[in-house]
Amino acid sequence: SQQGEEDPQALSIQEGENATMNCSYKTSINNLQWYRQNSGRGLVHLILIRSNEREKHSGRLRVTLDTSKKSSSLLITASRAADTASYFCAHGGANSKLTFGKGITLSVRP
């Protein structure tokens, strides 16, 4: 399977804390993307990091990519209750098809 894996599968933190989520993949990639999904809704693109980049920031989001380890991490700083959602990593190859992981359920307690 070319599918990636995220860990942990579930994460529960207190509002204000940082949340770190990890993703591993198995194939060579052009880029790696993180998406968010609120319960029963569609996925929303959060951030993309290209294979030649190591770190990227967007607001409270920080994503890193280590192609030698085939892994990425998403850090959400100063979490809010509204960050409660499922988070997915997806990697893109040469054919523009994305392969999604199983997702991480993040709960932020107010």
Add this chain to the structure above:
Amino acid sequence: ETGVTQTPRHLVMGMTNKKSLKCEQHLGHNAMYWYKQSAKKPLELMFVYNFKEQTENNSVPSRFSPECPNSSHLFLHLHTLQPEDSALYLCASSQVGTDTDTQYFGPGTRLTVL
């Protein structure tokens, strides 16, 4: 709003019914996708259309029949479904040929097969 709409949002159907899901994208993209999302399982890619041509069919049973009349519209025709087909069906679009392949998702159709 992501620029991708799906109707209906909820659908309950019997195993002998025939229904269709509709997806429309207002982003000018040239590729559209159907995904199935079941509880506790990864997102499953079902079909891919590039420039209205089907380029991927991930061994989807024939009771699911996609149709892409133009680059803005995508349908999923359903007939004689099984209860295990109950899931959230997500449509997405992207612009193929750029150096990124970000997909934009619709809100999904929650399908329940009785």
